[in-house]
Amino acid sequence: MPDFYIEPEKKLPVFANVDVLVCGGGPAGIASAVSAAKNGAKVLLIERFNCLGGQGTTGLVTSFMSMSAFTGGRQVIRGIWEEFTNRMVEMGGCIKPPQLKERKPYFANNRHEPDTEICPFDPEVFKLAADEIMEKYQVEVLFHTYVTAAIKNGNEVQGVVIENKSGRQAVFAKRIVDCTGDADIMAYAGAPFETGVGEHNGEQVKSPVSTMFCVEGLEPDTLTWQVDKELAYGAVNLFPLMRDDEFRAEMTRVTGIDPCNAAEITKGEIACRKQIPEVVDWMRKNLKGAEHAKLTRIAGMMGMMVSRRILAEYKVSADDILNYRLFEDTVAMNAYGVDIHNPDGAGCELYWLIPGHAYAIPYRSLVPLEVENIIAAGRCIAADGIAVMATCFATGEAAGAAAALSARQEVPLRNLSVKCLQQTLKKQGVYLGEEEPEVPEPRYIHISTI
Ligand SMILES: Cc1cc2nc3c(=O)[nH]c(=O)nc-3n(C[C@H](O)[C@H](O)[C@H](O)COP(=O)(O)OP(=O)(O)OC[C@H]3O[C@@H](n4cnc5c(N)ncnc54)[C@H](O)[C@@H]3O)c2cc1C
Incomplete structure (x- = not known):
């Protein structure tokens, strides 16, 4: 060969x-x-x-x-x-x-950000x-x-x-x-x-990757994602869609993937997708208002931040x-x-700017x-x-x-x-x-x- x-x-x-x-x-x-x-x-x-x-x-x-x-x-x-x-x-x-x-009051009430941010x-x-x-x-x-x-x-x-x-x-x-x-x-x-x-210990640190997916059947008025139980992957990140019972979840996460290497991207895609049913099951058991969550769609490409x-x-x-x-x-x-x-697992460090400034x-x-x-x-x-x-x-x-x-x-x-x-x-x-x-x-x- x-x-x-x-x-x-x-x-x-x-x-x-x-x-x-x-x-x-x-x-x-x-x-x-x-x-x-x-x-x-x-x-x-x-x-x-x-x-x-x-x-x-x-x-x-x-x-x-x-x-x-x-x-x-x-x-x-x-x-x-x-x-x-x-x-x-x-x-x-x-x-x-x-x-x-006005349209999604439950979202504004549920989040920790200083402004209505999405x-x-x-x-x-x-x-x-x-x-x-x-x-x-x-x-x-x-x-x-x-x-x-x-x-x-x-x-x-x-x-x-x-x-x-x-x-x-x-x-x-x-x-x-x-x-x-x-x-x-x-x-x-x-x-x-x-x-x-x-860099860490002479090695380049790769940003984590995440595959988005959507779930329906959520009850927005009772839904809460301020949970004290830690999730295995990523944060409890749910974003409203146009329908009131459907949300986009950013809750999968895989670390150490090179975003410019096709074999690694493939590995990342499969690993992120594998987490999805597990995360949906976790939501049903642990998130108030998500007891009837049902997977509706999975992204056609994994998200790479950096x-x-x-x-x-x-x-x-x-x-x-x-x-x-x-x-x-x-x-x-x-x-x-x-x-x-x-880059090592769950969670984010956020430094929000003071509203009104850019x-x-x-x-x-x-x-x-x-x-x-x-x-x-x-x-x-x-x-x-x-x-x-x-x-x-x-x-x-x-x-x-x-x-x-x-x-x-x-x-x-x-x-x-x-x-x-x-x-x-x-x-x-x-x-x-x-x-x-x-x-x-x-x-x-x-x-x-x-
Ligand atoms: C986990 C995660 C969560 C995020 N959450 C948010 C959020 O909530 N809100 C927000 O605003 N942003 C969010 N972002 C950031 C946002 O998605 C990206 O910053 C933004 O999409 C980048 O836009 P872009 O046009 O630079 O690149 P991309 O959106 O990546 O678009 C690049 C395009 O180029 C095409 N392309 C790539 N290579 C080639 C090639 N060689 N030949 C032909 N076509 C090619 C791709 O198919 C793609 O369509 C998030 C990102 C991640 C990873």
Whole structure:
């Protein structure tokens, strides 16, 4: 049995030649593609699954942590996220925070967070709204397609290789936005990146993984998840869906999985799924109001909080977040605090920001070191664990606009006029921190969950 195989040289047909290519159709990819199209670019969006939404749809992460966007009655993430969620509300598939207390009072009463912090949505409505917004802004979408390699000339990325039912093809683009969550295209292109959540005894610590699932038959008025019995995996995390008796559970957890290794991902998927019937049984026996819980759906992909993140000129750190830092090159705002999932087992360390206050994400954190023509958005930007879905929309909107402007002006992404980008984003309705109030003491709220 040989150790390797040398592929014969092969002429690949060219599938497309576009201004902006967006790889990955999760929250960041949706906003990137729309934003680039709004700025006049011919855009192609490539996604490996059959729908847009990434973790939000295939991964069943069915609620925006909207405290990232709405904080203390102020909305700090606007732009395309607002347009998209308003459309989902019109379609009957989303509840915004101002209506949540009224529509789901049991949720607000049951949680320990300082504000009404989530914005539940129906993942099927999300898929429909995402198809619709692509059509509205004339973004070409290609599903069932994996991006497998970068095409480079020196340090310039000029396109990618894709694989799907039609075989292997090439796509050329003036600019590429990496929204794969795992910085796949950056890694193929040789851009430097980091993984994991720090080091312990010289070994890299991997963030835990979790497969979401949904249960029906819960009684919301009596349901309580403040239990003193410890669960074997994760925390007791239940999130409302559109129906009152159906909830999304984030209650499986497996540690030590490498999110960029297919064999390990497979191991993680099977191990997480195996926990689900056990957790549902635990809920029936231990959670008041969940005695009749019945499994309804399991996510089509395991959730991975932290994977590859690019190295950039600036990395947004926990210190920046807890100090509400603003930057001259701010291109997105966020009010989500620091959320560290215990890499050794159950529980989370949460540092919530004071409601009404937010911090900034600078343009420099989206532009990778060493390679040109490519920019990151979503959970693979240079930052420590700030990527919840509304934030990914915000960085996606910034990266998409930057890619379109840089292609049109024929200026490298790292030399783009940030002033011009900021003006463009403001015209799109993006808030860039112009009205941030003074932060009071104490400056954050620390919570440890079981
Ligand atoms: C356990 C857990 C709980 C969470 N809870 C919440 C929550 O309650 N609320 C919240 O707002 N956020 C939550 N998050 C965070 C949120 O899900 C992610 O941060 C967000 O989905 C990241 O968006 P993204 O677009 O960067 O990446 P993703 O959502 O991961 O999307 C990436 C997309 O790229 C595609 N893709 C990847 N590689 C390729 C490739 N090579 N070729 C083609 N396509 C590719 C994928 O199929 C996917 O559609 C949670 C995350 C985890 C792990």
